[in-house]
Amino acid sequence: MVDVSSATRGDLRLTRITKSYGDFTAVDDLSLTIPEGSFFALLGPSGCGKTTTLRMIAGLEEPTVGSIHLGTTDITTKRPYQRPINTVFQNYALFPHLTIFENIAFGLRRRGIKSVDADVNKVLDLVELPHLAQRKPTQLSGGQQQRIALARAIVNRPALLLLDEPLGALDLKLRRQMQIELKWIQREVGLTFVHVTHDQEEAMTMADTIAVMNEGGIEQMGSPADLYDNPKTAFVANFLGQSNLIKGRIEGTAGDNLVVDLYGQKISMPKSRSHAVDSSIYAGIRPEKFRISLVGTPTRGNVLSGGHIEEVSYIGVSTQYQVAMPWGQELMVFEQNDDGVPPFDKGDQVVISWEPNFTFALRGDEDVEAGTEVAPDDLDEDE
Amino acid sequence: MTKVKDATIPTIPVQARLSRWFGRNLIRIYAFFGFTYLFIPVAYTFAFSFNDSGKSNLIWKGFTLKNWQNPCGAPEICTALGNSIKIGLIATIFSTILGTMIAFAIGRYAFKGRSTSNLLIFLPMATPEIVLGASLLSLFLVFQINPGFWPTVIAHVVFCVSFVVVTVKARIASLDPRLEQAAMDLYANEFQTFRRVTLPLVAPGIAAAALLAFSLSFDDFIITNFNSGTLTTFPKFVYVSAARGIPAQANVIGSAMFFLALAIVIAGQLISKKTKVTK
Numbered sequence: 001m002v003d004v005s006s007a008t009r010g011d012l013r014l015t016r017i018t019k020s021y022g023d024f025t026a027v028d029d030l031s032l033t034i035p036e037g038s039f040f041a042l043l044g045p046s047g048c049g050k051t052t053t054l055r056m057i058a059g060l061e062e063p064t065v066g067s068i069h070l071g072t073t074d075i076t077t078k079r080p081y082q083r084p085i086n087t088v089f090q091n092y093a094l095f096p097h098l099t100i101f102e103n104i105a106f107g108l109r110r111r112g113i114k115s116v117d118a119d120v121n122k123v124l125d126l127v128e129l130p131h132l133a134q135r136k137p138t139q140l141s142g143g144q145q146q147r148i149a150l151a152r153a154i155v156n157r158p159a160l161l162l163l164d165e166p167l168g169a170l171d172l173k174l175r176r177q178m179q180i181e182l183k184w185i186q187r188e189v190g191l192t193f194v195h196v197t198h199d200q201e202e203a204m205t206m207a208d209t210i211a212v213m214n215e216g217g218i219e220q221m222g223s224p225a226d227l228y229d230n231p232k233t234a235f236v237a238n239f240l241g242q243s244n245l246i247k248g249r250i251e252g253t254a255g256d257n258l259v260v261d262l263y264g265q266k267i268s269m270p271k272s273r274s275h276a277v278d279s280s281i282y283a284g285i286r287p288e289k290f291r292i293s294l295v296g297t298p299t300r301g302n303v304l305s306g307g308h309i310e311e312v313s314y315i316g317v318s319t320q321y322q323v324a325m326p327w328g329q330e331l332m333v334f335e336q337n338d339d340g341v342p343p344f345d346k347g348d349q350v351v352i353s354w355e356p357n358f359t360f361a362l363r364g365d366e367d368v369e370a371g372t373e374v375a376p377d378d379l380d381e382d383e
Numbered sequence: 384m385t386k387v388k389d390a391t392i393p394t395i396p397v398q399a400r401l402s403r404w405f406g407r408n409l410i411r412i413y414a415f416f417g418f419t420y421l422f423i424p425v426a427y428t429f430a431f432s433f434n435d436s437g438k439s440n441l442i443w444k445g446f447t448l449k450n451w452q453n454p455c456g457a458p459e460i461c462t463a464l465g466n467s468i469k470i471g472l473i474a475t476i477f478s479t480i481l482g483t484m485i486a487f488a489i490g491r492y493a494f495k496g497r498s499t500s501n502l503l504i505f506l507p508m509a510t511p512e513i514v515l516g517a518s519l520l521s522l523f524l525v526f527q528i529n530p531g532f533w534p535t536v537i538a539h540v541v542f543c544v545s546f547v548v549v550t551v552k553a554r555i556a557s558l559d560p561r562l563e564q565a566a567m568d569l570y571a572n573e574f575q576t577f578r579r580v581t582l583p584l585v586a587p588g589i590a591a592a593a594l595l596a597f598s599l600s601f602d603d604f605i606i607t608n609f610n611s612g613t614l615t616t617f618p619k620f621v622y623v624s625a626a627r628g629i630p631a632q633a634n635v636i637g638s639a640m641f642f643l644a645l646a647i648v649i650a651g652q653l654i655s656k657k658t659k660v661t662k
Contacts (some may be wrong), residue, residue, distance in 0.1 A: 058568060059568075060567075079567070079572070080564070080567040080568050081568070081569075081571055081572050082557070085568075086568055087565070089561050089564070089565055091559075094565075095562060095566070095580060096562075097580075097583045097584055102587070106571070106579075107569035108567045110569060110571045110579075140422050152569070153569075156570070243393070286529045307537050
């Protein structure tokens with residue numbers, strides 16, 4: 001029996017965790033600290049090891065090597081019911097033979113709490129479904145089941161709440177609504193949430209901190225803005241949104257800036273945003289950071305000239321251009337439709353410019369396709 | 384609304400309409416004949432339970448309720464029925480407990496020889512009853528056990544277990560393992576998880592298996608005939624009296640059993656509707 005209220009709280013620390021199934025290594029030497037009270041996301045494509053990591057935290061799998069601490073307590077080998085940790089399962093896993101009330105009361109009753117009514121009703125109010133208490137799970141819609149699964153977990157006020165692709169089964173509109181609601185509930189109850197997802201937009205909307213996972217390890221960890229604006233690897237640059245990665249060479253330094261040669265054209269960028277190990281780099285710029293101007297009109301910041309518009313797609317909030325550059329690469333540019341009609345036509349000779357501070361640099365030996373071949377939307381997580 | 388024939392609207396030819404009607408109703412026609420075929424013998428049995436027959440119940444001689452008022456009227460019939468029910472109940476209890484445990488072992492745990500056990504469990508189902516019955520008898524005789532009540536019970540458990548295992552295993556296979564994980568996640572230890580989640584969800588399968596075991600045991604003739612010695616069971620009674628003419632009371636008991644089974648199945652359907660297992 002776990003007395004959750006007085007159980008150890010604090011940061012969750014995973015130390016050098018490895019999980020192998022025979023020859024296959026699902027999680028490879030992973031170390032991670034999840035601060036108490038945070039909304040933390042494990043983001044990555046199918047098979048990256050994020051669900052396995054979550055299951056090890058929950059106690060449903062045991063790591064092959066490594067340790068897991070909650071605060072100062074070692075919970076590596078504790079059974080799931082001995083941990084003050086609760087999970088919202090991917091398909092909710094509500095008990096079909098119990099009413100909604102009994103589903104929510106399940107954890108409290110197993111911990112030997114006699115009077116459960118007040119607690120259960122409180123969380124039913126929190127998820128705004130008090131009228132469904134006497135129904136059976138099959139009588140509820142997907143969105144309602146999702147909320148009950150959440151209520152069933154948070155009623156125990158665990159030190160850690162794990163969410164395994166909790167919104168995967170919902171349609172887009174409901175998912176958006178639940179994203180905001182989950183964030184609100186997390187603030188309301190003040191628990192640590194660990195959220196596993198393959199949906200980068202979902203992770204960025206909800207989490208304070210995101211750990212991007214790939215092939216059993218963490219690629220990069222940081223706030224959504226950090227990861228988006230200053231990715232360290234091509235995988236992160238491509239998995240979170242789209243990036244233009246241009247092959248280049250560091251020519252020298254000028255104060256706090258690097259001078260970079262991109263196919264004969266010089267640009268500058270802050271030293272601090274370079275993750276390169278030698279002079280060979282990929283310069284990265286997000287499509288919406290680019291500006292397009294016709295040849296001969298004034299520009300500022302970094303400039304790449306010699307391009308022409310190859311493709312124009314009008315998508316409402318913005319217009320997307322493919323700009324063919326002299327070295328054969330097509331760069332993607334997103335322009336806000338501030339002034340209505342798309343101002344550039346296919347074939348226009350243009351110059352691309354951007355603020356030097358938006359540039360990031362990756363190692364020159366990176367695979368520029370990393371993270372692009374997985375279309376995050378049609379993945380069904382079943383590791 | 385006036386119905387004026389508009390020559391510009393093309394009409395569907397009669398032949399096409401007929402074949403469409405036939406296509407739409409084919410399943411109903413098929414079902415009608417199928418059920419007729421299945422239920423004529425039952426209806427016949429039920430009807431002749433009201434026959435004022437006397438000794439032989441082959442020709443309709445007039446309607447009477449006296450068979451239903453006195454089902455034990457034929458000599459020995461209720462002793463035979465009692466034996467069948469007793470054997471059936473004991474065999475059901477043992478085979479259900481044993482079979483459920485085997486089903487959990489095979490359905491849930493990876494152990495050496497699991498697929499072999501899985502196969503062996505099917506063998507009693509596949510073995511011809513006449514072979515099983517005769518072998519069991521010779522086995523009992525080798526151990527100097529005389530045929531009678533308990534050897535019959537043991538023989539029935541042997542063939543009922545397979546059916547219980549298959550039925551319960553199907554239910555276990557359809558159980559989402561995440562439900563048990565969720566229970567453990569919610570502070571239920573292994574025993575509480577089994578007691579509060581696994582067992583209630585598998586229960587309909589166990590109940591179905593028990594009903595199946597009972598009905599298999601109740602109407603078994605071949606294996607029983609080998610192993611029961613002088614003990615009379617209901618099927619044996621019917622078989623023996625067939626030579627002299629089956630009394631109408633046999634029809635009464637047969638019909639009563641049919642309606643009882645029907646009632647149980649309907650009740651089961653109603654209950655399972657309430658405790659449906661989601662995928």
